[in-house]
Amino acid sequence: MLFPNGWLPYLVGGVLIGLGTAVIYLTTAIPAGASTFLESTLSYASDRPRFQKYRGSRDWRVVFSVAIVLGAAAYAFTLGDGPWTTDVQPWRLAVGGLLVGVGTRLGKGCTSGHGVCGIGSGSRTSLVGVATFVAVAVGTAQLVAALGVSP
Amino acid sequence: MSDHDQHPLFLPAVFVGGLVFGVGLAVSGMARPEVVLDFLQFEDFGLLLVMGGAATVTAVTVTLAVTSGKRAPLTGRPYGRRLKTFDSNVLLGGGVFGVGWGLSGICPGAAYASLGVGNLPILWAIAGMFAGAYLQGWLRDVVRADDPDGVGA
Numbered sequence: 001m002l003f004p005n006g007w008l009p010y011l012v013g014g015v016l017i018g019l020g021t022a023v024i025y026l027t028t029a030i031p032a033g034a035s036t037f038l039e040s041t042l043s044y045a046s047d048r049p050r051f052q053k054y055r056g057s058r059d060w061r062v063v064f065s066v067a068i069v070l071g072a073a074a075y076a077f078t079l080g081d082g083p084w085t086t087d088v089q090p091w092r093l094a095v096g097g098l099l100v101g102v103g104t105r106l107g108k109g110c111t112s113g114h115g116v117c118g119i120g121s122g123s124r125t126s127l128v129g130v131a132t133f134v135a136v137a138v139g140t141a142q143l144v145a146a147l148g149v150s151p
Numbered sequence: 152m153s154d155h156d157q158h159p160l161f162l163p164a165v166f167v168g169g170l171v172f173g174v175g176l177a178v179s180g181m182a183r184p185e186v187v188l189d190f191l192q193f194e195d196f197g198l199l200l201v202m203g204g205a206a207t208v209t210a211v212t213v214t215l216a217v218t219s220g221k222r223a224p225l226t227g228r229p230y231g232r233r234l235k236t237f238d239s240n241v242l243l244g245g246g247v248f249g250v251g252w253g254l255s256g257i258c259p260g261a262a263y264a265s266l267g268v269g270n271l272p273i274l275w276a277i278a279g280m281f282a283g284a285y286l287q288g289w290l291r292d293v294v295r296a297d298d299p300d301g302v303g304a
Contacts (some may be wrong), residue, residue, distance in 0.1 A: 002196045005180075010197035013179020014204025020172030021205065022212040027164040029216075029223035031233040032172075034260030038284035050288040063162050064169040065263050071173025072182055072267025080177060083269030088184045088256060090275045096255020097262070097276035099247050101283020104259060106291075107244020108235045111258040112172075115202050120209025121232035128237065129245045130202075136249025141191035144254060151185075 020071075021116055024064070031121070033113025034068070035104035037061040087151035092144075107133070158225040175205070176264035183265070184256030184273075191253055251283075 003010070024032045040054035040061045054061075076082065086093075104110040107129055109118060114133075118126020179201040180186035190198035216230035223230065235241070252258055257265070257276045265273040 003200075004195055005197070007197065007200055010179050010200035011204050013175045013177070013181065014201035015208055016175030016178060017172055017201065017205035018175075018208025018212070020168045020170070020175055021209050022168075023171060024165055024168035025209075025212060025223075025230075026216060027168075027223060028161065028226045029228035029230050030226070031213075032165070032168065034258075034263065035280075035284075038259060038280050039288060042281070042285055042288065046285070046288075048288055048292055050292045060162060060165045063165050064172075067166045067169025068173035068176065068260060068263040069267040071170035071175075072177035072264035073173075073269070074170070074267075075174045075177040076182075076268035080268070084183065086184050086265070086270050086272055088188070088272075090272055093184070093255050093257065093272060093275035094279040096251040096253075096257060097279025098283040098286070099251025099279075100255065100258060100276070101251075101280035101285075102287045103244045103246070103248025103251055103283075104280075105244070105284050105287045106240050107246075107248055108241060110248065110260070111202070111252075112260045113233070114235075116205045116209050117213075117233040118235065119202075119206040121213050121234060122210070123232065123234045125235045125237040125241055126233070129235075129241050132242055132245030133249035133252060136246050137253035138191050138193075140250050140253025141188055141256075145192055 017112075017116060018120075021112070021120075025117075031113070031117035032064055033109055033117060034065070035100075035110040035113060037065045038101055039105055089149075089151060092149070103133070161225045164225055172260070173264050173267055176261055177268055181258075181261040181264065182268045182270070184261075187252070187256040187258075187261070191256070 024030055040058035043051040043055045043058050114126040114129040176182050189195040255276055262273055262276050
């Protein structure tokens, strides 16, 4: 069973993610990724030169990220299943989040920047980036499961 | 690059795009770490359809826009491809991101969407991501090895 829960929501969701990206790209020519927000938003609170680099885009990135939250909420609380809570343990979310924060910024992109915009641009760098993080994530998830960590 | 002196419709366009992006993340199940972890354990291959569908739509859009030779109406910027320079950081950062993604089942966009579906524990992941981004920026300032890429993603 490749898709034990059906395949349509995945495809429809993926197309919508692509359309959201397309709306921003067609109107502004900006390939919007989700992880730069983590760094650009820090410029509101930190004077570090590294974060000032993204000062020019920080306002729209806040708007983009807040819109993602609202779009997901709009679906979940209307057509979707209502509020939902994960069973994945907080330490996994926190430690995983820390590594995601370091890795996406160091590696120049995440699943949306490299995975959607980069792949969609035919970028070899993004293809290698995606291959790297998917392969490592598969190995990590299998190892964590084999060690009996659940949920 | 500064995005100020904006067209009045610039932020609304970003907002609409973000809304659709967020709906897609919720519909696709990517806002649920469990769904991503199922993929990474080869129990449900849905994530491939999500990324494949999104990348395909984007590829068509980018190709049509770039070949049109036109500029974006709200910024006047020429349409281009998202091409980052390749170096060892892509592999190193990809590896670190992969460990975090495999441990938590969460990536940045999906985490924001997860908050939207009412998943409050995801705040642990969002706090972790900000801390990680700060740590990485601090290290990079210390090492002073800046990357030449502009806009970032």
